Amino acid sequence: MSRIDRSKKTQNLSNVTIVRLAVKIKSDFSLPPGPQISPQQQSKEWIEHPIDFWEACAKEYGDFFTVQLGSLGSVVLMSHPEAVRQVFALSPKVFQCHQYNEHYKYVMGEHSVLVQDGERHKAQRKQIVPPLHIERIKIYAEQICQITRQITDSWPSDHPFSVRLSMHELSLQVILQTIFGDSEQVLKQQITSLFRSQIFQDLGSWSPWARFGHLHPLLRKMIGDAMDKRRKNPDPNSTDIFNLLLSIESLSDAEIQDHIFTFFIAGVDTTALGLTWALYWIHKNSEILEKIRQELDSLPNEVEPMAIAKLPYLTATCQEVLRMYPVVTTPTGRKLTAPVEIMDYHFEPGVTLLPCTYLVHHREDIYANPHAFQPERFLSRQYAPYEYFPFGGGNRVCVGAGLAQLELKLVLATILSRFQLTSAIEGEVKPVRHGTLLAPSENMKLKILQQQY
Numbered sequence: 001m002s003r004i005d006r007s008k009k010t011q012n013l014s015n016v017t018i019v020r021l022a023v024k025i026k027s028d029f030s031l032p033p034g035p036q037i038s039p040q041q042q043s044k045e046w047i048e049h050p051i052d053f054w055e056a057c058a059k060e061y062g063d064f065f066t067v068q069l070g071s072l073g074s075v076v077l078m079s080h081p082e083a084v085r086q087v088f089a090l091s092p093k094v095f096q097c098h099q100y101n102e103h104y105k106y107v108m109g110e111h112s113v114l115v116q117d118g119e120r121h122k123a124q125r126k127q128i129v130p131p132l133h134i135e136r137i138k139i140y141a142e143q144i145c146q147i148t149r150q151i152t153d154s155w156p157s158d159h160p161f162s163v164r165l166s167m168h169e170l171s172l173q174v175i176l177q178t179i180f181g182d183s184e185q186v187l188k189q190q191i192t193s194l195f196r197s198q199i200f201q202d203l204g205s206w207s208p209w210a211r212f213g214h215l216h217p218l219l220r221k222m223i224g225d226a227m228d229k230r231r232k233n234p235d236p237n238s239t240d241i242f243n244l245l246l247s248i249e250s251l252s253d254a255e256i257q258d259h260i261f262t263f264f265i266a267g268v269d270t271t272a273l274g275l276t277w278a279l280y281w282i283h284k285n286s287e288i289l290e291k292i293r294q295e296l297d298s299l300p301n302e303v304e305p306m307a308i309a310k311l312p313y314l315t316a317t318c319q320e321v322l323r324m325y326p327v328v329t330t331p332t333g334r335k336l337t338a339p340v341e342i343m344d345y346h347f348e349p350g351v352t353l354l355p356c357t358y359l360v361h362h363r364e365d366i367y368a369n370p371h372a373f374q375p376e377r378f379l380s381r382q383y384a385p386y387e388y389f390p391f392g393g394g395n396r397v398c399v400g401a402g403l404a405q406l407e408l409k410l411v412l413a414t415i416l417s418r419f420q421l422t423s424a425i426e427g428e429v430k431p432v433r434h435g436t437l438l439a440p441s442e443n444m445k446l447k448i449l450q451q452q453y
Contacts, residue, residue: 095353099352140406224257
């Protein structure tokens with residue numbers, strides 16, 4: 001139907017109906033407006049200055065705006081909570097995600113759950129979710145505390161040090177323990193050595209995980225040898241993830257290896273950066289630090305780690321950390337394969353819909369004084385999963401969210417119980433690119449004032 005034919009039908013309608021129809025007609029024929037710079041410049045701004053770019057677009061265009069991102073084409077960013085809710089509720093039959101996550105294929109492998117869609121994605125989630133269930137991850141709690149003590153024992157007592165490097169090492173050890181348990185000690189040492197020499201030497205924007213991709217053949221050989229050894233000498237009592245993956249007969253060796261690579265990529269960087277941000281914010285505000293200390297001091301000497309994980313102010317602080325600078329600033333984009341309606345907009349196949357976690361987490365109508373670090377906001381209100389979603393949403397929500405949150409709380413509690421630290425930052429700490437994530441700049445440093453054993 002042409003625009004002229006449609007307009008004839010509005011002659012006897014109310015003004016309200018005419019306005020609504022006009023909005024609908026507009027949305028049928030055009031995407032939300034967006035920046036007028038070239039697609040190449042838009043991609044450059046997205047990569048190099050994401051927060052400034054998003055905030056400028058949101059200020060100019062509002063809750064919906066369209067950007068052009070290379071092979072993805074038209075990407076509609078949205079920060080309206082109702083739009084986010086509707087996107088997360090979409091059936092996986094009307095969208096695909098592998099196009100948005102294509103870059104992960106080179107570091108996680110082509111069988112990674114992040115680059116799958118439809119029934120294959122659903123089946124893979126069923127394979128890897130059980131060992132990461134909240135009841136299952138409780139067994140990792142004491143191990144997280146122990147690993148934290150081991151890593152922080154190496155902190156220098158006489159000069160400032162980079163927190164970020166320590167948190168990467170710590171997160172790696174937690175992931176290795178989660179995957180391989182107390183077995184495969186030689187393999188864990190070999191992987192640790194590779195990360196120290198090849199990955200952690202340079203934590204620049206993209207280089208660490210580019211090198212990880214180059215290490216795939218060596219890592220596949222190392223993990224493959226361990227798989228053969230485990231199959232020849234199975235341990236029926238083992239409950240680690242490695243054993244679980246080996247027990248799934250439908251999985252090929254390449255698929256098992258890709259699942260392990262996915263745990264490395266998704267579980268090391270994200271948690272390490274979240275911990276670094278947490279230590280930054282906590283030591284930036286002495287009142288917040290004191291409240292956490294008081295909460296920890298209120299616990300008995302011999303306390304179960306899961307009791308620590310339930311402390312309300314510590315939990316609220318970790319939630320606020322993930323609100324301020326969500327490590328993953330956008331969930332997986334949905335590239336439409338069928339027409340959908342989101343609020344007043346009609347979107348055709350080929351368009352990618354992308355809720356912006358950062359922009360939603362900084363809406364003044366949801367979070368008063370959104371650029372201030374205030375854990376108390378999470379004590380007075382429970383936010384809906386389309387208002388607060390640091391781990392994504394819908395059928396693509398992060399399967400490791402429970403482990404990540406547990407690790408965040410237990411590592412912080414262990415550190416703050418053992419050390420009195422002070423900020424040793426030179427200049428201003430700013431969010432910088434680390435692959436697809438947002439990391440604190442390298443000048444984020446702390447210094448030990450006192451250590452308590």
